Amino acid sequence: MPSVRDVAVRTEIPSLSRVVTREDVKAYAEAGGDQNPLHQDDAVARAAGFPGIVAHGMFTMGHLAACISRWAGGPERVRRLTAQFRAPVYMGEEIVAGGRVRSVDVERGVALIDCWVSVERDGHEEWPIKRGEADVLLDA
Amino acid sequence: MNAAAAGKVYPDAPFTVDPDRVAAFRAVFDEPSGVPSTFVTAAEFTVIPNIVADPDLGLDFSRVLHGNQEYEFRRPLEEGETLTIRTRIESIRDMGGNGFLLLVTSLVEPGGDVVCTARSTLIERAAS
Numbered sequence: 675m676p677s678v679r680d681v682a683v684r685t686e687i688p689s690l691s692r693v694v695t696r697e698d699v700k701a702y703a704e705a706g707g708d709q710n711p712l713h714q715d716d717a718v719a720r721a722a723g724f725p726g727i728v729a730h731g732m733f734t735m736g737h738l739a740a741c742i743s744r745w746a747g748g749p750e751r752v753r754r755l756t757a758q759f760r761a762p763v764y765m766g767e768e769i770v771a772g773g774r775v776r777s778v779d780v781e782r783g784v785a786l787i788d789c790w791v792s793v794e795r796d797g798h799e800e801w802p803i804k805r806g807e808a809d810v811l812l813d814a
Numbered sequence: 815m816n817a818a819a820a821g822k823v824y825p826d827a828p829f830t831v832d833p834d835r836v837a838a839f840r841a842v843f844d845e846p847s848g849v850p851s852t853f854v855t856a857a858e859f860t861v862i863p864n865i866v867a868d869p870d871l872g873l874d875f876s877r878v879l880h881g882n883q884e885y886e887f888r889r890p891l892e893e894g895e896t897l898t899i900r901t902r903i904e905s906i907r908d909m910g911g912n913g914f915l916l917l918v919t920s921l922v923e924p925g926g927d928v929v930c931t932a933r934s935t936l937i938e939r940a941a942s
């Protein structure tokens with residue numbers, strides 16, 4: 675687990691990637707409780723202007739939370755997490771979560787992390803999550 | 815969406831941090847232990863169906879996208895505990911024909927202290 679002593683500003687959080695599948699998104703809908711058909715029914719997604727179903731924003735944020743939690747040493751150390759959803763995620767795409775330490779509050783023992791989720795689409799980098807932030811409790 | 819609904823507070827609802835549901839949530843994200851921070855979305859979704867169906871608000875859910883999400887914890891959630899979910903409409907704004915609905919949900923422990931605050935911005939896209 676990271677400690678106040680060895681976490682420096684600009685420390686990189688190890689990135690975490692996964693390929694998003696229909697099965698994942700369906701399992702998420704059941705566990706999280708968001709059964710919006712936009713995330714499960716291609717016809718509904720097409721009517722809304724998408725090429726097919728899109729992952730829940732909260733699926734992508736859950737992946738980001740897992741990335742931060744691994745580095746932090748458990749979800750209980752993540753005391754704040756924010757995300758702006760800026761691009762959809764389609765089935766079969768690989769999302770990559772990452773982060774970097776912006777500042778460390780030595781007195782409180784908290785690191786402020788800038789974090790994000792990117793995806794490569796048609797040769798461009800898109801940002802399903804941009805300008806995310808996390809407060810992580812560090813060891814003394 | 816009816817901007818006059820801003821400030822509305824929805825009825826309190828109980829929410830138990832069900833260990834089976836937490837385990838299912840952890841499995842989706844391959845988290846080895848604890849209650850994932852975004853599990854709080856399950857608490858928000860105990861009230862969101864009432865908000866979606868609220869005639870005072872008149873939200874067209876078929877045009878809704880999730881714009882922004884924030885979670886702030888005073889302490890981690892504990893498996894098995896029951897909290898009170900309290901949701902209010904913090905603001906409703908129109909920007910370029912798109913409606914921005916900010917919901918603030920507090921997860922309150924029996925003593926009355928807030929364990930976690932969730933802020934969700936839902937965007938109702940302009941009708942095409």
